[in-house]
Amino acid sequence: MEVTYVLVTIDQIAKYVGQEVKMGGWLHNKRSSGKIQFLQFRDGTGFIQGVLVKKQVEPEVWETAKQLTQESSLYIWGTVRADERAPSGFELDVHKIEVIQIAEDYPIQKKEHGVDFLMDHRHLWIRSPKQRAVLKIRAEIIRAIQDYLDQHGFTLVDPPILTPSSCEGTTNLFHTKYFDEDAYLTQSGQLYMEAAAIALNKVYSFGPTFRAEKSKTRRHLIEFWMIEPEMAFVDHERNLEIQEQLIAHIVTHVLNHCKSELKTLGRDIEKLEKIKAPFPRITYDEAVELLHKEGFTDFKWGEDFGAPHETKIAESFERPVFITHYPTEIKAFYMKPDPARPEVVLCADLIAPEGYGEIIGGSQRIDDPTLLAERFEAHNLPKEAYAWYLDLRKYGSVPHSGFGLGLERTVAWICGLEHVRETIPFPRMLYRLYP
Numbered sequence: 001m002e003v004t005y006v007l008v009t010i011d012q013i014a015k016y017v018g019q020e021v022k023m024g025g026w027l028h029n030k031r032s033s034g035k036i037q038f039l040q041f042r043d044g045t046g047f048i049q050g051v052l053v054k055k056q057v058e059p060e061v062w063e064t065a066k067q068l069t070q071e072s073s074l075y076i077w078g079t080v081r082a083d084e085r086a087p088s089g090f091e092l093d094v095h096k097i098e099v100i101q102i103a104e105d106y107p108i109q110k111k112e113h114g115v116d117f118l119m120d121h122r123h124l125w126i127r128s129p130k131q132r133a134v135l136k137i138r139a140e141i142i143r144a145i146q147d148y149l150d151q152h153g154f155t156l157v158d159p160p161i162l163t164p165s166s167c168e169g170t171t172n173l174f175h176t177k178y179f180d181e182d183a184y185l186t187q188s189g190q191l192y193m194e195a196a197a198i199a200l201n202k203v204y205s206f207g208p209t210f211r212a213e214k215s216k217t218r219r220h221l222i223e224f225w226m227i228e229p230e231m232a233f234v235d236h237e238r239n240l241e242i243q244e245q246l247i248a249h250i251v252t253h254v255l256n257h258c259k260s261e262l263k264t265l266g267r268d269i270e271k272l273e274k275i276k277a278p279f280p281r282i283t284y285d286e287a288v289e290l291l292h293k294e295g296f297t298d299f300k301w302g303e304d305f306g307a308p309h310e311t312k313i314a315e316s317f318e319r320p321v322f323i324t325h326y327p328t329e330i331k332a333f334y335m336k337p338d339p340a341r342p343e344v345v346l347c348a349d350l351i352a353p354e355g356y357g358e359i360i361g362g363s364q365r366i367d368d369p370t371l372l373a374e375r376f377e378a379h380n381l382p383k384e385a386y387a388w389y390l391d392l393r394k395y396g397s398v399p400h401s402g403f404g405l406g407l408e409r410t411v412a413w414i415c416g417l418e419h420v421r422e423t424i425p426f427p428r429m430l431y432r433l434y435p
Contacts (some may be wrong), residue, residue, distance in 0.1 A: 007022050038052075119427075156203070172212045194402070206226070225406075239363075280317050310358060328345050
Protein backbone atom coordinates (compact mmCIF):
# COMPACT_ATOMS: atom_id res chain seq x y z
CA MET A 1 0.00 0.00 0.00
CA GLU A 2 1.43 3.38 -1.07
CA VAL A 3 2.05 5.89 1.71
CA THR A 4 0.11 9.18 1.46
CA TYR A 5 2.22 12.21 2.35
CA VAL A 6 0.87 15.48 3.70
CA LEU A 7 2.07 18.49 1.71
CA VAL A 8 4.20 20.60 4.05
CA THR A 9 5.86 24.01 3.70
CA ILE A 10 9.44 25.04 4.43
CA ASP A 11 8.50 27.53 7.13
CA GLN A 12 7.01 24.63 9.13
CA ILE A 13 9.85 22.18 8.49
CA ALA A 14 11.15 22.18 12.08
CA LYS A 15 8.06 20.19 13.10
CA TYR A 16 9.01 17.29 10.83
CA VAL A 17 12.62 16.43 11.71
CA GLY A 18 13.21 12.72 11.05
CA GLN A 19 9.95 12.37 9.14
CA GLU A 20 9.13 11.73 5.49
CA VAL A 21 7.49 14.76 3.85
CA LYS A 22 6.24 16.01 0.49
CA MET A 23 6.76 19.58 -0.72
CA GLY A 24 5.67 21.57 -3.74
CA GLY A 25 7.87 24.35 -5.05
CA TRP A 26 10.48 25.52 -7.53
CA LEU A 27 14.15 24.83 -8.17
CA HIS A 28 16.07 27.98 -7.23
CA ASN A 29 19.51 26.61 -8.05
CA LYS A 30 21.48 23.37 -8.15
CA ARG A 31 25.01 22.02 -8.14
CA SER A 32 26.55 18.56 -8.36
CA SER A 33 29.67 16.82 -7.13
CA GLY A 34 29.18 13.89 -9.47
CA LYS A 35 27.70 11.41 -7.02
CA ILE A 36 25.60 13.92 -5.09
CA GLN A 37 23.18 16.56 -6.37
CA PHE A 38 22.29 19.57 -4.24
CA LEU A 39 18.94 21.14 -5.11
CA GLN A 40 18.23 24.63 -3.76
CA PHE A 41 14.48 24.44 -3.41
CA ARG A 42 11.99 27.20 -2.61
CA ASP A 43 8.26 27.11 -2.01
CA GLY A 44 7.44 30.76 -1.32
CA THR A 45 7.65 30.34 2.46
CA GLY A 46 11.40 29.80 2.50
CA PHE A 47 14.41 28.03 1.02
CA ILE A 48 15.85 24.58 1.78
CA GLN A 49 18.53 22.38 0.28
CA GLY A 50 17.54 18.97 -1.00
CA VAL A 51 20.31 16.35 -1.19
CA LEU A 52 20.26 13.42 -3.65
CA VAL A 53 22.85 10.68 -3.23
CA LYS A 54 23.13 8.69 -6.47
CA LYS A 55 23.47 5.28 -4.88
CA GLN A 56 20.49 5.92 -2.57
CA VAL A 57 17.85 6.85 -5.16
CA GLU A 58 16.30 5.17 -8.17
CA PRO A 59 18.13 5.84 -11.48
CA GLU A 60 15.10 7.67 -12.94
CA VAL A 61 15.00 10.01 -9.93
CA TRP A 62 18.68 10.85 -10.44
CA GLU A 63 18.16 11.51 -14.16
CA THR A 64 15.06 13.63 -13.49
CA ALA A 65 17.05 15.83 -11.10
CA LYS A 66 19.76 16.28 -13.75
CA GLN A 67 17.18 17.64 -16.21
CA LEU A 68 15.81 20.28 -13.87
CA THR A 69 16.32 23.91 -14.88
CA GLN A 70 16.14 27.03 -12.73
CA GLU A 71 12.53 27.77 -11.68
CA SER A 72 11.24 24.40 -12.82
CA SER A 73 8.19 23.50 -10.72
CA LEU A 74 8.07 20.15 -8.97
CA TYR A 75 7.04 18.03 -6.02
CA ILE A 76 9.77 16.44 -3.94
CA TRP A 77 9.65 13.76 -1.28
CA GLY A 78 12.29 13.24 1.35
CA THR A 79 13.33 12.96 4.98
CA VAL A 80 13.87 16.11 7.03
CA ARG A 81 17.27 16.31 8.70
CA ALA A 82 18.57 18.95 11.11
CA ASP A 83 21.86 20.49 9.96
CA GLU A 84 23.45 23.45 11.74
CA ARG A 85 25.51 24.29 8.65
CA ALA A 86 22.42 24.86 6.53
CA PRO A 87 21.10 28.45 6.37
CA SER A 88 17.65 27.28 7.43
CA GLY A 89 19.02 24.78 9.97
CA PHE A 90 17.56 21.86 8.03
CA GLU A 91 18.10 19.82 4.87
CA LEU A 92 15.99 17.33 2.98
CA ASP A 93 17.29 13.90 1.92
CA VAL A 94 15.36 13.55 -1.33
CA HIS A 95 14.25 10.18 -2.63
CA LYS A 96 11.51 11.06 -5.13
CA ILE A 97 10.79 13.88 -7.60
CA GLU A 98 7.72 14.62 -9.69
CA VAL A 99 8.16 17.34 -12.31
CA ILE A 100 5.25 19.71 -12.88
CA GLN A 101 6.98 21.80 -15.54
CA ILE A 102 10.52 22.15 -16.84
CA ALA A 103 11.08 25.93 -17.03
CA GLU A 104 12.49 27.67 -20.09
CA ASP A 105 15.84 29.48 -19.84
CA TYR A 106 15.33 31.77 -16.85
CA PRO A 107 16.23 35.38 -17.71
CA ILE A 108 17.54 36.36 -14.26
CA GLN A 109 20.89 34.73 -13.61
CA LYS A 110 23.52 35.10 -10.88
CA LYS A 111 25.43 37.64 -12.95
CA GLU A 112 24.89 41.38 -12.46
CA HIS A 113 21.82 42.78 -14.20
CA GLY A 114 20.99 46.42 -14.79
CA VAL A 115 18.19 48.08 -12.84
CA ASP A 116 16.02 48.56 -15.94
CA PHE A 117 16.36 44.88 -16.83
CA LEU A 118 15.39 43.82 -13.31
CA MET A 119 12.46 46.23 -13.23
CA ASP A 120 11.25 44.97 -16.63
CA HIS A 121 11.33 41.49 -15.08
CA ARG A 122 9.93 42.54 -11.72
CA HIS A 123 7.33 39.76 -11.94
CA LEU A 124 10.24 37.28 -11.79
CA TRP A 125 12.68 39.33 -9.70
CA ILE A 126 10.38 39.13 -6.65
CA ARG A 127 11.16 35.39 -6.48
CA SER A 128 14.76 36.10 -5.47
CA PRO A 129 15.76 35.72 -1.80
CA LYS A 130 16.36 39.42 -1.13
CA GLN A 131 13.21 40.62 -2.86
CA ARG A 132 11.17 37.96 -1.11
CA ALA A 133 12.67 39.08 2.23
CA VAL A 134 11.66 42.69 1.56
CA LEU A 135 8.08 41.72 0.74
CA LYS A 136 7.86 39.52 3.84
CA ILE A 137 9.11 42.39 6.01
CA ARG A 138 6.64 44.74 4.31
CA ALA A 139 3.82 42.35 5.25
CA GLU A 140 5.00 42.20 8.86
CA ILE A 141 5.24 46.00 9.04
CA ILE A 142 1.63 46.20 7.85
CA ARG A 143 0.64 43.60 10.44
CA ALA A 144 2.44 45.53 13.20
CA ILE A 145 0.78 48.81 12.25
CA GLN A 146 -2.69 47.35 12.19
CA ASP A 147 -2.14 45.37 15.39
CA TYR A 148 -0.98 48.49 17.25
CA LEU A 149 -3.84 50.67 16.04
CA ASP A 150 -6.49 47.99 16.49
CA GLN A 151 -5.28 47.28 20.02
CA HIS A 152 -5.32 50.99 20.93
CA GLY A 153 -8.93 51.67 20.08
CA PHE A 154 -8.65 52.81 16.45
CA THR A 155 -11.31 51.86 13.90
CA LEU A 156 -10.33 51.16 10.29
CA VAL A 157 -12.24 53.41 7.85
CA ASP A 158 -11.82 53.41 4.07
CA PRO A 159 -11.83 56.85 2.41
CA PRO A 160 -12.58 57.22 -1.31
CA ILE A 161 -9.85 56.98 -3.93
CA LEU A 162 -11.75 59.18 -6.40
CA THR A 163 -12.27 62.66 -4.98
CA PRO A 164 -13.75 65.94 -6.27
CA SER A 165 -10.91 67.98 -4.75
CA SER A 166 -7.45 67.56 -3.31
CA CYS A 167 -6.20 67.50 0.25
CA GLU A 168 -3.53 70.13 -0.29
CA GLY A 169 -4.39 71.76 -3.63
CA THR A 170 -4.73 70.20 -7.09
CA THR A 171 -1.08 70.40 -8.12
CA ASN A 172 0.61 67.04 -8.68
CA LEU A 173 -2.71 65.19 -8.84
CA PHE A 174 -3.92 62.71 -11.45
CA HIS A 175 -6.97 64.18 -13.13
CA THR A 176 -9.75 62.05 -14.55
CA LYS A 177 -13.36 62.44 -15.61
CA TYR A 178 -16.10 61.22 -13.32
CA PHE A 179 -18.82 61.06 -15.96
CA ASP A 180 -19.33 64.80 -16.65
CA GLU A 181 -17.41 66.03 -13.58
CA ASP A 182 -13.74 66.51 -12.83
CA ALA A 183 -12.22 64.08 -10.35
CA TYR A 184 -8.79 63.24 -8.97
CA LEU A 185 -6.99 60.18 -7.66
CA THR A 186 -6.52 60.77 -3.96
CA GLN A 187 -3.23 62.06 -2.57
CA SER A 188 -4.48 61.56 0.99
CA GLY A 189 -7.57 60.34 2.80
CA GLN A 190 -7.00 62.77 5.67
CA LEU A 191 -9.94 65.13 5.23
CA TYR A 192 -12.35 62.19 5.14
CA MET A 193 -10.66 60.68 8.17
CA GLU A 194 -11.32 63.89 10.09
CA ALA A 195 -15.03 63.37 9.42
CA ALA A 196 -14.72 59.74 10.51
CA ALA A 197 -12.94 60.74 13.74
CA ILE A 198 -15.89 62.91 14.75
CA ALA A 199 -18.09 59.84 14.29
CA LEU A 200 -15.79 57.19 15.78
CA ASN A 201 -13.22 59.09 17.93
CA LYS A 202 -10.02 57.33 16.77
CA VAL A 203 -9.77 56.06 13.21
CA TYR A 204 -7.22 55.15 10.59
CA SER A 205 -7.15 54.47 6.88
CA PHE A 206 -4.78 52.22 4.98
CA GLY A 207 -4.73 52.38 1.23
CA PRO A 208 -3.10 53.58 -1.97
CA THR A 209 -2.44 57.24 -2.68
CA PHE A 210 -1.16 58.94 -5.82
CA ARG A 211 1.14 61.87 -6.56
CA ALA A 212 1.73 63.04 -10.13
CA GLU A 213 5.14 64.43 -9.28
CA LYS A 214 7.71 64.13 -12.05
CA SER A 215 10.34 63.04 -9.56
CA LYS A 216 12.98 60.37 -10.08
CA THR A 217 14.57 60.39 -6.62
CA ARG A 218 15.15 57.23 -4.62
CA ARG A 219 12.46 58.30 -2.13
CA HIS A 220 9.54 58.80 -4.53
CA LEU A 221 6.87 56.60 -6.06
CA ILE A 222 3.84 57.66 -8.09
CA GLU A 223 1.58 55.15 -6.34
CA PHE A 224 2.28 54.41 -2.70
CA TRP A 225 0.47 53.30 0.44
CA MET A 226 -0.36 55.48 3.40
CA ILE A 227 -1.56 54.80 6.92
CA GLU A 228 -3.47 57.85 8.16
CA PRO A 229 -4.71 57.89 11.77
CA GLU A 230 -6.96 60.73 12.92
CA MET A 231 -7.94 61.33 16.55
CA ALA A 232 -10.59 63.48 18.24
CA PHE A 233 -9.59 65.26 21.47
CA VAL A 234 -5.88 64.70 20.80
CA ASP A 235 -3.50 67.66 20.83
CA HIS A 236 -0.12 68.17 19.17
CA GLU A 237 1.92 66.72 22.05
CA ARG A 238 -0.15 63.54 22.36
CA ASN A 239 -0.05 63.15 18.58
CA LEU A 240 3.77 62.93 18.70
CA GLU A 241 3.68 60.38 21.52
CA ILE A 242 1.37 58.09 19.53
CA GLN A 243 3.62 58.34 16.46
CA GLU A 244 6.80 57.41 18.31
CA GLN A 245 5.10 54.54 20.13
CA LEU A 246 3.80 53.20 16.81
CA ILE A 247 7.23 53.35 15.15
CA ALA A 248 8.94 51.71 18.13
CA HIS A 249 6.30 48.95 18.04
CA ILE A 250 6.85 48.37 14.30
CA VAL A 251 10.62 48.04 14.66
CA THR A 252 10.34 45.70 17.66
CA HIS A 253 7.84 43.54 15.79
CA VAL A 254 10.13 43.22 12.76
CA LEU A 255 13.12 42.37 14.94
CA ASN A 256 11.08 39.64 16.63
CA HIS A 257 9.43 38.18 13.53
CA CYS A 258 11.83 38.76 10.62
CA LYS A 259 15.25 37.61 11.86
CA SER A 260 16.00 35.44 8.81
CA GLU A 261 14.77 38.09 6.35
CA LEU A 262 16.90 40.82 7.97
CA LYS A 263 19.88 38.45 7.80
CA THR A 264 19.21 37.79 4.10
CA LEU A 265 19.27 41.55 3.50
CA GLY A 266 22.44 42.00 5.54
CA ARG A 267 20.69 44.61 7.69
CA ASP A 268 22.61 46.00 10.65
CA ILE A 269 20.11 45.17 13.36
CA GLU A 270 22.11 46.98 16.05
CA LYS A 271 20.90 50.23 14.51
CA LEU A 272 17.30 49.02 14.65
CA GLU A 273 17.66 47.84 18.23
CA LYS A 274 18.32 51.46 19.25
CA ILE A 275 14.87 52.56 18.06
CA LYS A 276 13.11 53.14 21.37
CA ALA A 277 10.60 55.83 22.33
CA PRO A 278 10.72 58.68 23.16
CA PHE A 279 12.37 60.19 20.10
CA PRO A 280 14.40 63.41 20.06
CA ARG A 281 12.62 66.61 19.02
CA ILE A 282 13.90 69.83 17.52
CA THR A 283 11.99 72.83 16.23
CA TYR A 284 12.21 74.11 12.68
CA ASP A 285 14.18 77.05 14.05
CA GLU A 286 16.71 74.71 15.67
CA ALA A 287 16.93 72.65 12.49
CA VAL A 288 17.76 75.76 10.48
CA GLU A 289 20.48 76.67 12.99
CA LEU A 290 21.89 73.14 12.73
CA LEU A 291 22.00 73.38 8.93
CA HIS A 292 23.78 76.72 9.05
CA LYS A 293 26.44 75.23 11.36
CA GLU A 294 26.83 72.26 9.00
CA GLY A 295 27.54 74.41 5.98
CA PHE A 296 24.09 75.04 4.50
CA THR A 297 24.55 78.77 4.93
CA ASP A 298 22.27 79.67 1.99
CA PHE A 299 19.22 78.01 3.56
CA LYS A 300 16.70 80.68 4.55
CA TRP A 301 14.03 80.59 7.23
CA GLY A 302 10.71 79.87 5.53
CA GLU A 303 12.06 77.37 3.00
CA ASP A 304 11.11 73.71 3.12
CA PHE A 305 13.71 71.04 3.73
CA GLY A 306 14.91 68.91 0.84
CA ALA A 307 16.51 65.47 0.94
CA PRO A 308 20.07 66.76 1.62
CA HIS A 309 18.80 68.89 4.51
CA GLU A 310 16.84 66.03 6.10
CA THR A 311 19.83 63.71 5.73
CA LYS A 312 22.17 66.18 7.40
CA ILE A 313 19.74 66.73 10.28
CA ALA A 314 19.28 62.98 10.75
CA GLU A 315 23.05 62.45 11.01
CA SER A 316 22.97 64.07 14.44
CA PHE A 317 20.66 61.37 15.82
CA GLU A 318 20.62 57.56 16.11
CA ARG A 319 16.84 57.45 16.37
CA PRO A 320 14.13 59.09 14.29
CA VAL A 321 13.86 62.81 15.06
CA PHE A 322 10.79 65.06 15.09
CA ILE A 323 11.13 68.46 13.46
CA THR A 324 8.28 70.56 14.85
CA HIS A 325 6.71 73.99 14.34
CA TYR A 326 7.27 74.63 10.65
CA PRO A 327 6.42 78.04 9.17
CA THR A 328 2.69 78.41 8.56
CA GLU A 329 3.20 79.56 4.98
CA ILE A 330 4.85 76.35 3.80
CA LYS A 331 2.39 73.94 5.39
CA ALA A 332 -1.12 72.80 4.49
CA PHE A 333 -4.14 75.01 5.06
CA TYR A 334 -5.67 72.77 7.74
CA MET A 335 -2.74 72.86 10.20
CA LYS A 336 -3.37 74.78 13.42
CA PRO A 337 -1.12 77.78 14.08
CA ASP A 338 0.64 77.82 17.42
CA PRO A 339 -1.49 80.14 19.60
CA ALA A 340 1.71 81.52 21.15
CA ARG A 341 3.35 82.09 17.77
CA PRO A 342 0.94 82.09 14.81
CA GLU A 343 3.70 82.24 12.18
CA VAL A 344 4.40 78.54 12.87
CA VAL A 345 2.01 75.58 13.06
CA LEU A 346 1.56 72.74 15.53
CA CYS A 347 3.01 70.13 13.26
CA ALA A 348 5.92 67.72 12.97
CA ASP A 349 7.75 65.67 10.38
CA LEU A 350 9.41 62.50 11.63
CA ILE A 351 12.79 62.02 9.93
CA ALA A 352 14.21 58.50 9.85
CA PRO A 353 17.91 57.93 10.61
CA GLU A 354 20.49 56.79 8.05
CA GLY A 355 19.36 59.23 5.37
CA TYR A 356 15.88 57.87 4.67
CA GLY A 357 14.08 61.17 5.11
CA GLU A 358 10.56 61.89 6.25
CA ILE A 359 8.45 58.86 7.10
CA ILE A 360 5.62 60.64 8.95
CA GLY A 361 4.00 64.04 8.59
CA GLY A 362 1.38 65.13 11.08
CA SER A 363 -0.25 68.06 12.83
CA GLN A 364 -2.98 69.31 15.06
CA ARG A 365 -5.81 70.44 12.80
CA ILE A 366 -7.58 73.80 12.86
CA ASP A 367 -10.81 73.41 14.85
CA ASP A 368 -11.96 77.05 14.76
CA PRO A 369 -14.49 77.57 11.91
CA THR A 370 -13.61 81.25 11.42
CA LEU A 371 -9.89 80.58 11.15
CA LEU A 372 -10.43 77.69 8.76
CA ALA A 373 -12.58 79.91 6.53
CA GLU A 374 -9.77 82.49 6.52
CA ARG A 375 -7.26 79.82 5.51
CA PHE A 376 -9.55 78.80 2.65
CA GLU A 377 -9.50 82.37 1.38
CA ALA A 378 -5.72 82.64 1.75
CA HIS A 379 -5.15 79.39 -0.18
CA ASN A 380 -7.75 80.19 -2.86
CA LEU A 381 -9.62 76.94 -2.28
CA PRO A 382 -13.11 76.41 -3.78
CA LYS A 383 -15.57 76.36 -0.89
CA GLU A 384 -18.18 74.49 -2.92
CA ALA A 385 -15.83 71.49 -3.18
CA TYR A 386 -15.07 71.59 0.53
CA ALA A 387 -18.48 72.50 1.96
CA TRP A 388 -18.73 69.15 3.72
CA TYR A 389 -15.31 69.66 5.31
CA LEU A 390 -16.30 73.09 6.62
CA ASP A 391 -19.41 71.48 8.13
CA LEU A 392 -17.14 69.56 10.51
CA ARG A 393 -16.32 72.88 12.23
CA LYS A 394 -19.96 73.99 12.38
CA TYR A 395 -21.44 70.96 14.06
CA GLY A 396 -19.48 70.03 17.17
CA SER A 397 -15.90 70.98 16.32
CA VAL A 398 -13.29 69.65 18.76
CA PRO A 399 -9.48 69.68 19.03
CA HIS A 400 -8.14 66.88 16.87
CA SER A 401 -4.89 65.68 15.34
CA GLY A 402 -3.58 63.14 12.90
CA PHE A 403 -0.67 61.99 10.79
CA GLY A 404 0.26 60.09 7.67
CA LEU A 405 2.82 57.28 7.66
CA GLY A 406 4.39 56.43 4.30
CA LEU A 407 4.63 52.66 4.12
CA GLU A 408 7.28 52.36 1.41
CA ARG A 409 9.74 54.79 2.99
CA THR A 410 9.30 52.97 6.30
CA VAL A 411 10.01 49.64 4.61
CA ALA A 412 13.08 51.09 2.86
CA TRP A 413 14.48 52.36 6.16
CA ILE A 414 13.85 49.20 8.17
CA CYS A 415 15.22 46.98 5.38
CA GLY A 416 18.17 49.27 4.69
CA LEU A 417 17.34 49.62 0.98
CA GLU A 418 18.87 52.14 -1.38
CA HIS A 419 15.65 52.84 -3.33
CA VAL A 420 11.91 52.64 -2.58
CA ARG A 421 11.29 50.79 -5.87
CA GLU A 422 12.13 47.52 -4.08
CA THR A 423 9.64 48.12 -1.24
CA ILE A 424 6.47 47.49 -3.25
CA PRO A 425 5.69 44.45 -5.41
CA PHE A 426 5.14 46.37 -8.66
CA PRO A 427 6.36 49.98 -8.38
CA ARG A 428 4.83 52.82 -10.34
CA MET A 429 7.44 55.45 -11.08
CA LEU A 430 8.10 58.18 -13.59
CA TYR A 431 8.24 56.44 -17.00
CA ARG A 432 7.43 53.03 -15.52
CA LEU A 433 3.96 51.51 -15.77
CA TYR A 434 5.14 47.96 -16.65
CA PRO A 435 4.81 45.24 -15.59
